[in-house]
Amino acid sequence: MRRTRIGRWWYKFSRNPLSVVGLIIVVGVVFCAVFAPWVAPYPEHAGPYVNYREANQPPSLAHPFGTDIFGRDVLSRVFFAFRSSLLMGVVVLSIVVPVGVTLGLLAGYFKESWVDILIMRITDIFLSVPPLILALAITSVLKPNLTNAMIAVSVMWWPWYTRLVYGMATSLRNEYFVQSAELIGASKFHILFREILPNCVSTILTKMTLDMGWVILIGAALSFVGLGEQPPKPALGTMVADGAKYLPEYWWISVFPGLAIMLIVLGFNLLGDGIGDLFSLEEA
Amino acid sequence: MNFSRYLLRRLGYSVFVLLGLSVVVFIIARLVPGDPARAALGPRATQEAVEALRAKLHLDKPIYVQYFFWLRSVFQGDFGESLYTRRPVIEDIREFLPATLELALFAGLFMAVFGLLLGVLSARYANTWVDNVIRVLAYLGIATPAFVVAIILILLFGMYYEVFPTIGRLSPGISAPPRLTGLLTLDSLLSGNWIALVDALKHLFLPALSLSLGGLFQEARITRASMLENARRDFVAAARAYGIPERVVIAKYLFKPSIIPTVSILGLDFASLIGNAFLVELLFNWPGISRYGINVMLRKDIEAIVAVVMVLGVVFTVVNILVDLVVAYLDPRIRLVERGE
Amino acid sequence: MQDVLLDVQNLVVHFRVYGGYLKVLDGVTLQVRRQERVGLVGETGCGKTTTMKTIMGILPKPPGVVRGGRILFKGRDVLSMRPQELEHLRRSGISMIFQDPTAALNPVFTVGEQLEDAIRYALGRRDHASVREVALSALQSVALPDPPRILESYPVQLSGGMRQRVCIALALAYPKELLIADEPGTSLDVTIQDQILRLIHRLAEERKMAVILISHSLGVIREWTERVYVMYAGTIVEEAKTGELFARPLHPYTGALMRCVPKLTGTGIAEGIPGRIPDYFDPPAGCRFHPRCPHCMDICRQRKPQLFPVDENHRVACFLFGRNSRG
Numbered sequence: 001m002r003r004t005r006i007g008r009w010w011y012k013f014s015r016n017p018l019s020v021v022g023l024i025i026v027v028g029v030v031f032c033a034v035f036a037p038w039v040a041p042y043p044e045h046a047g048p049y050v051n052y053r054e055a056n057q058p059p060s061l062a063h064p065f066g067t068d069i070f071g072r073d074v075l076s077r078v079f080f081a082f083r084s085s086l087l088m089g090v091v092v093l094s095i096v097v098p099v100g101v102t103l104g105l106l107a108g109y110f111k112e113s114w115v116d117i118l119i120m121r122i123t124d125i126f127l128s129v130p131p132l133i134l135a136l137a138i139t140s141v142l143k144p145n146l147t148n149a150m151i152a153v154s155v156m157w158w159p160w161y162t163r164l165v166y167g168m169a170t171s172l173r174n175e176y177f178v179q180s181a182e183l184i185g186a187s188k189f190h191i192l193f194r195e196i197l198p199n200c201v202s203t204i205l206t207k208m209t210l211d212m213g214w215v216i217l218i219g220a221a222l223s224f225v226g227l228g229e230q231p232p233k234p235a236l237g238t239m240v241a242d243g244a245k246y247l248p249e250y251w252w253i254s255v256f257p258g259l260a261i262m263l264i265v266l267g268f269n270l271l272g273d274g275i276g277d278l279f280s281l282e283e284a
Numbered sequence: 285m286n287f288s289r290y291l292l293r294r295l296g297y298s299v300f301v302l303l304g305l306s307v308v309v310f311i312i313a314r315l316v317p318g319d320p321a322r323a324a325l326g327p328r329a330t331q332e333a334v335e336a337l338r339a340k341l342h343l344d345k346p347i348y349v350q351y352f353f354w355l356r357s358v359f360q361g362d363f364g365e366s367l368y369t370r371r372p373v374i375e376d377i378r379e380f381l382p383a384t385l386e387l388a389l390f391a392g393l394f395m396a397v398f399g400l401l402l403g404v405l406s407a408r409y410a411n412t413w414v415d416n417v418i419r420v421l422a423y424l425g426i427a428t429p430a431f432v433v434a435i436i437l438i439l440l441f442g443m444y445y446e447v448f449p450t451i452g453r454l455s456p457g458i459s460a461p462p463r464l465t466g467l468l469t470l471d472s473l474l475s476g477n478w479i480a481l482v483d484a485l486k487h488l489f490l491p492a493l494s495l496s497l498g499g500l501f502q503e504a505r506i507t508r509a510s511m512l513e514n515a516r517r518d519f520v521a522a523a524r525a526y527g528i529p530e531r532v533v534i535a536k537y538l539f540k541p542s543i544i545p546t547v548s549i550l551g552l553d554f555a556s557l558i559g560n561a562f563l564v565e566l567l568f569n570w571p572g573i574s575r576y577g578i579n580v581m582l583r584k585d586i587e588a589i590v591a592v593v594m595v596l597g598v599v600f601t602v603v604n605i606l607v608d609l610v611v612a613y614l615d616p617r618i619r620l621v622e623r624g625e
Numbered sequence: 626m627q628d629v630l631l632d633v634q635n636l637v638v639h640f641r642v643y644g645g646y647l648k649v650l651d652g653v654t655l656q657v658r659r660q661e662r663v664g665l666v667g668e669t670g671c672g673k674t675t676t677m678k679t680i681m682g683i684l685p686k687p688p689g690v691v692r693g694g695r696i697l698f699k700g701r702d703v704l705s706m707r708p709q710e711l712e713h714l715r716r717s718g719i720s721m722i723f724q725d726p727t728a729a730l731n732p733v734f735t736v737g738e739q740l741e742d743a744i745r746y747a748l749g750r751r752d753h754a755s756v757r758e759v760a761l762s763a764l765q766s767v768a769l770p771d772p773p774r775i776l777e778s779y780p781v782q783l784s785g786g787m788r789q790r791v792c793i794a795l796a797l798a799y800p801k802e803l804l805i806a807d808e809p810g811t812s813l814d815v816t817i818q819d820q821i822l823r824l825i826h827r828l829a830e831e832r833k834m835a836v837i838l839i840s841h842s843l844g845v846i847r848e849w850t851e852r853v854y855v856m857y858a859g860t861i862v863e864e865a866k867t868g869e870l871f872a873r874p875l876h877p878y879t880g881a882l883m884r885c886v887p888k889l890t891g892t893g894i895a896e897g898i899p900g901r902i903p904d905y906f907d908p909p910a911g912c913r914f915h916p917r918c919p920h921c922m923d924i925c926r927q928r929k930p931q932l933f934p935v936d937e938n939h940r941v942a943c944f945l946f947g948r949n950s951r952g
Contacts, residue, residue, distance in 0.1 A: 015643065015644075018423075121300075121301075121304065122304070124297075124301050124304075125301050125304035125305050128298075128301045128302060128305050128597050128600065128601055129305055129597040129600060130555040131555065131556075131559060132559025132560065133558065133577070133592075133596050134309075136562060136578070136581060137581060137589050137592075138312055140581035140584065140589065141312060141313060141315060141581075141584060141589065142315075213427070217429050221429060221560070221562075221563055224563055225566070225578055225582075226582070227581075237431075240431065240432060243435075244567060247435065248438075248439050254435055255432075255435060255439070258428075258429070258431075258432030258435055258436070259432070261428075261429055261432060262424065262427045262428040262429070262432060263427075265427035265428075265429075266423060266424065266427035269423065269427055270423065515685065516685045517728060518723050518724075518725065518728040518729045519729055519730060519732070521683040521685065521723070521729075522723055522729040522730070522731075522795070523731065523739075523742075524682075524683045524715065525683050525715055525721045525723075525796070526715065526720070526739075526742075526743035526747075526798075527712055527716035527743060527746055527747045528743060528746050529712055530712070532742065532746070536742075537731050537734070540731075540733050540734070541733045614733060615732070615733055616732070616733060616735075616779040616781060617732055617781050620779065620781055620782060
């Protein structure tokens with residue numbers, strides 16, 4: 001029974017070739033990140049490696065993405081940079097989703113009480129400034145490193161989930177199944193997490209998949225201005241910024257890491273759209 | 285029409301939200317490890333000098349008192365004093381903000397105009413090759429960070445073909461128009477300096493394009509989706525049924541309701557546009573507030589950081605109010621429901 | 626037969642969906658004579674609205690595809706009309722009142738804007754004052770209070786009943802020969818629905834229009850029409866004079882439909898029809914009603930019954946009443 005259900009999902013999912021492309025990209029990126037030490041042609045180039053004789057080589061068979069000014073293989077560094085990018089996405093979402101969703105459920109369920117007013121006003125405050133700017137400001141007053149970048153992005157990202165779940169919870173709380181749960185005296189905890197939350201899961205999952213891409217993009221933006229993973233550890237944004245100084249002669253140093261960011265975001269976008277379609281078809 | 289009351293309520297709430305934002309930013313700024321006064325004066329300064337600066341900046345007082353002093357400085361209009369340049373932050377902002385505004389304005393214009401255009405085209409020729417090309421471009425455009433777009437554009441147009449300049453706001457040798465608004469295009473237009481106007485527009489093109497691309501395709505996708513959705517609605521069928529010519533049905537009865545979601549999302553897209561301006565300005569050597577902002581952030585110039593965040597928060601809020609007003613103008617449902625409350 | 630206004634022959638319409646087609650209309654045949662009031666009755670989803678939208682040339686394509694059949698209005702083929710001819714047809718020939726007035730009115734334009742546009746293009750008039758005059762009289766003719774204020778209003782500001790009247794005004798702002806009324810007033814309460822039906826009846830009499838009244842309510846059909854078509858799953862299963870049909874329903878589906886209506890004198894609740902409307906993606910072969918039919922025979926599973934005249938005023942598509950040969 002369970003297998004046929006997964007089979008049906010896969011059938012629906014795979015009807016849109018773009019979703020499958022997204023899945024392949026994401027699986028590919030995750031694979032390269034996890035197995036970077038084995039997949040990367042020059043794993044030692046991910047660290048403080050210097051070989052000026054090999055510096056600034058254009059793309060070739062030996063170095064498909066060329067080499068940077070220290071003679072390090074750009075492709076290998078991109079694979080290792082996937083690690084911090086994905087780590088950032090996973091860590092940020094695993095902080096932001098529980099917090100944002102819980103607040104959204106509370107505010108939505110207790111609509112028009114002080115809980116709602118307090119939570120949603122704070123949410124609005126955090127949404128009143130372009131997210132990247134707040135993240136930049138937070139990271140800059142702390143020490144610039146990957147951990148603080150993750151903290152900064154988390155601080156500005158939770159309100160989106162709060163607002164999303166708030167909207168759903170306010171309408172769900174009037175549904176009969178919630179009202180009957182209230183009538184039989186179910187606890188608030190039960191109503192919030194067992195009655196309302198399961199009905200939001202498909203939307204939240206879709207948004208999470210899309211957000212993996214966006215969080216990684218913001219992370220790349222932070223490292224682009226030097227507020228993310230610190231050298232010599234590779235980060236996609238840092239590599240783009242470093243290479244930008246040598247445009248147009250050594251264009252490969254920044255263009256390939258830039259395209260790598262695009263690839264990750266594209267992969268999660270396509271996958272997210274596919275998952276979204278899956279749920280909307282499931283409901284139809 | 286109770287438009288003014290709607291506007292007033294919207295404004296009032298924005299002021300509240302911005303005050304809230306200032307508290308949040310202020311708290312974050314004071315979380316800095318270490319002593320800002322010591323950091324500003326350097327390790328060689330005497331303890332007395334540091335104490336004096338701390339007293340002058342009210343750093344020796346509790347944080348809510350500091351906030352009060354800061355708020356007073358805002359209402360006095362100077363936003364405090366930069367720890368490094370030792371001049372009122374407002375002067376820096378006045379110098380750098382117009383360049384960013386001009387850039388954001390043009391990028392926003394590109395976003396709205398070309399986004400709508402592509403979206404309408406895509407919907408009009410749905411499922412043909414035109415639509416498919418636009419949709420593939422949209423997937424790529426949305427996924428590419430603005431700073432990567434900037435690098436590719438610099439490579440393509442700026443350096444290999446040299447059509448558009450990639451550095452600064454004006455070419456060397458062209459005299460800037462007298463500063464009236466700080467927006468070069470507007471200033472040169474006002475002073476009749478056509479050479480400067482053309483040159484400023486050329487300089488704007490690439491940075492504005494790189495900033496707008498992601499949002500532009502986002503707008504195109506939303507326009508396409510909402511046009512196709514509305515095309516199946518009864519009110520479109522009804523307009524046809526009442527003998528209204530096809531071109532009017534499309535250009536009026538289908539178009540107007542379909543662009544409401546596009547306009548609504550403009551505010552959000554503008555947020556990411558301003559955020560990305562921080563990165564794109566670096567690449568194009570654009571002397572705007574974002575580049576200034578990055579510099580003060582890297583130097584931990586607290587007063588300036590707070591000011592930059594607040595100023596951009598204000599810009600963003602104003603843009604959102606404008607977007608809401610346009611949406612309310614387009615969509616009577618919003619306007620009239622607001623009134624009923 | 627020269628007084629036949631609308632003649633629909635064997636209309637087949639499919640909807641493109643992912644992985645195939647929904648075979649919604651499967652040979653719909655119906656006629657309307659001048660000034661006749663014809664009823665079309667059937668369950669929700671049986672294709673009544675699709676038939677009417679196809680007649681008006683406003684079926685959304687895609688996903689809709691006309692696969693066969695002919696629609697003649699005053700002897701002219703509607704399906705092969707050029708866009709300008711279709712526009713002309715809608716301006717002077719046929720008009721339609723949509724099922725849901727809220728969905729049929731454009732939410733972002735005032736009533737006046739929509740009404741005046743319709744009038745302007747239909748009458749080819751440019752000057753604003755005379756267009757407005759026609760608009761005001763259109764609103765007056767549907768008994769709306771304070772027409773100038775209605776003109777300034779957005780649909781969202783009007784009640785359901787007022788929206789329905791506005792829709793009628795839009796449809797009948799200028800003379801037409803045929804009015805299609807798709808479940809008028811169904812979304813409103815019964816007294817207002819009755820007023821709306823009275824209004825349509827009065828306007829049809831005054832303007833000598835033919836009317837197709839679509840409904841799933843047999844009571845409405847019985848009260849307001851002269852002749853009835855019964856539709857089931859995209860096919861016409863029975864056609865008769867209204868009185869005749871109610872006195873002597875022949876098709877098993879018609880009979881079942883009538884037993885569903887709760888009677889004031891009755892004790893207990895009405896019967897339902899066992900089974901459900903078939904899946905249009907993979908409709909039953911032969912007679913589409915056969916899976917639900919208590920009298921189902923072998924032939925019903927294999928061949929599609931054609932409308933078969935039982936007498937001059939009564940035709941039925943069912944093998945119980947004759948082995949009609951064309952099938």
